[in-house]
Amino acid sequence: MIQAGRGWGKTRTGAEWVREQIESGKRRIALVGPTAADCRDVMVEGDSGILSVCNANRPNYEPSKRRITWPNGAIATTYSADEPDRLRGPQHDAAWADEPAAWKYATDAWDMLMFGLRLGDNPRVVATTTPRPIQLVRDLLALPGTVITRGRTHDNAANLAPQFLEQIVGKYEGTRLGRQELEGELLDDVPGALWQRAQLDATRVTVAPELSRIVVAIDPAMTSGEKADETGIVAAGIANGEWYVLADRSCRDTPDGWARRAVGLHGEFSGDRIVAEVNNGGELVEHTLRTISKDIPYKAVHASRGKRVRAEPIAALYEQGKVHHVGFFPQLEDQMCNFVPDDYDGSPDRVDALVWALTELQENFKFIMV
Helix, strand or coil, X not given: CEEECCCCCHHHXXXXXXXXXXXXXXXXXXXXXXXXXXXXXXXXXXXXXXXXXXXXXXCEEEHHHCEEECCCCCEEEEEECCCXXXXXXXXXXXXXXXXXXXXXXXXXXXXXXXXHECCCCCCEEEEEECCCCCHHHHHHHHCCCCCCEEECHXXXXXXXXXXXXXXXXXXXXXXXXXXXXXXXXXXXXXXXXXXXXXXXXXXXXXXXXXXXXXXXXXXXXXXXXXXXXCEEEEEEEEECCEEXXXXXXXXXXXXHHHHHHHHXXXXXXXXXXXXXXXXXXXXXXXXXXXXXXXXXXXXXECCCCCHHHHHHHHHHHHHXXXXXXXXXXXXXXXXXXXXXXXXXXXXXXXXXXXXXXXXXXXXXHHHHXX
């Protein structure tokens, strides 16, 4: 387990480890990343990926087959942790798991990977990740056979852009987020936060039942760019008095960009309605959405009460075990478990969108029950 901050060199280390395993006789390697795009763009083709470290023993990469083949016959195959069942069946004698703390179906994907790690006399796996206190990471760190390497962003400062060190490290160093993302610390829950990770893990599911109603909620940002707030975009549904969080597609984008993303998400889940907070955008929010889809079912909502008042009833539903996350949403859940209403550093856009989505479903459920 390599647990280190951003820019430390986790990807390069994982790629070099794969190369060494091939040279030492391993023949079937699993490469598992958060998504198929991460496997391709980071683990294989990235600046620090496998192809960049195998110049002397150049393998053949076949993206359509998700396969890398070395001259000695060794094969590495890429797998998306978004699709754990793809790991059923294939056998491996080594594996590289990249950013397991960001896998949507972390435990399921890891379990399927372990079932297939059965070739050879000494199967090995390396996990490279910036730590998040999810259950899988805690379990891996507690295993007797886990060898842990820790690192800080500053350890590799000589190879990082000065602007990165000045703007990112300078901004977050000493903060709680900086301790996680730069120092590579595994942090416990925040005292006073409305949500706790154990609570989310206890009710997490991999598949939602047939849902009676689905909404997409938007907390729109009025500006775009690297320093702008995010636009929160969350999809959720309800079935038999239980709530299910289906997707977090929050982003930093132009109004046209986030509107297309929200409309696309609505279509992906055959949603019943889009709800959007309009305190700042007013009628422009609806206009932007209708330029993408003129007949989209839409409802404007106004934040007439503070974030704590809006969020606490939703947090209560979680405490009652009535809200289930379908998979794992790392950035949303980080924001939730750091959200202390009277002392939150930043704008909780993802949490706002989540609260709007579940509130809309809750109000509709109460109306039906009456």
